[in-house]
Amino acid sequence: AEEDIAALVSDQHGWVDPRIYTDExxxxxxxxxxxxxxxxxxxxxSQIAKGGDFMTNYMGEDPVLVVRQKDASIRVFLNQCRHRGxxxxxxxxxxxxxxxxxxxxxxxxxxxxxxxxxxxxxxxTLDKKESGPLQARVETYKGLIFANWDTExxxxxxxxxxxxxxxxxMLDRTEAGTVAIPGIQKWxxxxxxxFAAEQxxxxxxxxxxxxxxxxxxxGLPADKELSDxxxxxEGNQYRALWGGHGAGFYLDDTNLxxxxxxxxxxxxxxxxxxxxxxxxxxxxxxxxxxAPPQHMTVFPNCSLLSGVxxxxxxxxxxxxxxxxxxxxxxxxxxxxxxKDEYRRHTIRTFSAGGVFEQDDGENxxxxxxxxxxxxxxxxxxxxxxxxxxxxxSHPDYPGRIGYVYNENAARxxxxxxxxxxxxxxxxxxxxxxxxxxNELDSNGIH
Ligand code: FES
Ligand code: FE
Numbered sequence: 481a482e483e484d485i486a487a488l489v490s491d492q493h494g495w496v497d498p499r500i501y502t503d504e505x506x507x508x509x510x511x512x513x514x515x516x517x518x519x520x521x522x523x524x525x526s527q528i529a530k531g532g533d534f535m536t537n538y539m540g541e542d543p544v545l546v547v548r549q550k551d552a553s554i555r556v557f558l559n560q561c562r563h564r565g566x567x568x569x570x571x572x573x574x575x576x577x578x579x580x581x582x583x584x585x586x587x588x589x590x591x592x593x594x595x596x597x598x599x600x601x602x603x604x605t606l607d608k609k610e611s612g613p614l615q616a617r618v619e620t621y622k623g624l625i626f627a628n629w630d631t632e633x634x635x636x637x638x639x640x641x642x643x644x645x646x647x648x649x650m651l652d653r654t655e656a657g658t659v660a661i662p663g664i665q666k667w668x669x670x671x672x673x674x675f676a677a678e679q680x681x682x683x684x685x686x687x688x689x690x691x692x693x694x695x696x697x698x699g700l701p702a703d704k705e706l707s708d709x710x711x712x713x714e715g716n717q718y719r720a721l722w723g724g725h726g727a728g729f730y731l732d733d734t735n736l737x738x739x740x741x742x743x744x745x746x747x748x749x750x751x752x753x754x755x756x757x758x759x760x761x762x763x764x765x766x767x768x769x770x771a772p773p774q775h776m777t778v779f780p781n782c783s784l785l786s787g788v789x790x791x792x793x794x795x796x797x798x799x800x801x802x803x804x805x806x807x808x809x810x811x812x813x814x815x816x817x818x819k820d821e822y823r824r825h826t827i828r829t830f831s832a833g834g835v836f837e838q839d840d841g842e843n844x845x846x847x848x849x850x851x852x853x854x855x856x857x858x859x860x861x862x863x864x865x866x867x868x869x870x871x872x873s874h875p876d877y878p879g880r881i882g883y884v885y886n887e888n889a890a891r892x893x894x895x896x897x898x899x900x901x902x903x904x905x906x907x908x909x910x911x912x913x914x915x916x917x918n919e920l921d922s923n924g925i926h
Pocket of ligand 1: 561562563564565566581582583584585586
């Protein structure tokens with residue numbers, strides 16, 4: 481029942497019921513009410529630059545084709561043949577004039593229209609125009625391609641809301657925009673997708689303790705001491721007013737970026753022409769003070785680390801498994817040397833074999849394994865960090881802002897998850913928005 485689902489998460493008291501990570505029935509509802517109703521990241525425009533360029537991806541567990549059209553628009557449709565449901569395209573990416581199903585040979589053009597059926601005279605009732613795969617809505621934000629199955633969902637800009645401010649920290653440093661470094665890394669790990677999405681929305685906490693310290697030490701430039709890496713006292717966390725997004729950042733301090741990405745990348749972000757251009761575009765000094773890496777999740781399953789410039793999709797694969805897809809972007813007008821620094825350092829740090837990725841994955845996978853235990857699932861997890869501390873609006877940073885070591889964005893993530901899980905459609909979901917009939921209180925709590 482919906483009351484039971486709402487009771488799995490407490491924003492007010494700061495806890496979540498661990499069964500949200502393990503329950504198969506909840507997972508099936510999640511595919512329907514979260515993944516089939518949200519704007520989901522599918523890649524970067526530069527990955528399908530020319531007409532006929534395509535890549536395959538997933539929206540939840542639904543396979544999709546993302547195809548650049550001749551008129552430069554982008555279409556996203558179910559990667560499923562209408563005849564008997566075979567996967568239409570089994571390549572990761574490429575350039576195509578049409579997609580021919582390998583089972584009985586039905587062929588679709590790049591827009592997803594059925595154009596050829598072998599022995600079509602044997603299908604006297606078949607209307608080819610009506611027999612294409614399901615099409616999703618497509619919109620882009622500063623190079624990132626998003627799609628949504630739900631015709632009632634708000635447009636992408638409304639969906640992102642003030643999260644765009646934080647996305648711009650990585651995507652809008654130059655009028656040239658960003659390009660994706662070729663290649664998407666993909667791997668499967670046995671844990672629920674929400675561990676990763678929540679951590680990137682909210683958790684600066686783990687980076688300052690044992691989780692990442694060995695990787696930080698390994699990457700520390702020779703002239704820096706560990707004491708230089710004491711957590712800065714200044715930093716903020718963003719929780720979406722509504723919508724489940726979250727981000728967090730230190731102010732000014734770039735030692736963490738130096739340990740992850742090396743001095744050349746730090747210099748690129750903080751000194752010289754590119755840094756000056758970014759500062760001008762950002763306008764307010766306060767905004768320029770956001771120190772990379774800024775962690776961020778765009779609800780539900782897209783995460784970004786500005787400065788590191790890794791972008792990921794946490795694809796659900798059942799309650800106990802996820803498939804991680806990541807790629808790296810870099811300013812389109814950066815030098816080849818900087819682009820190569822980004823390529824090498826994101827492989828070393830945040831990739832299938834990356835030193836920081838290993839730390840995070842180890843924690844998530846072990847938590848999931850422990851949750852096989854009956855008793856281990858019997859009591860809620862604590863998500864109360866920052867409750868009762870000064871939280872609210874900020875003159876320079878949009879959304880609900882608190883101290884950087886906080887679990888407020890995690891509470892926002894789970895609260896929005898529960899809203900979506902208990903709302904059969906967007907009309908019902910919109911009722912929970914600030915200013916709507918079921919108004920949230922001044923803290924944004926329903
Ligand atoms: Fe595609 Fe039959 S399943 S042609
Ligand atoms: Fe981490």
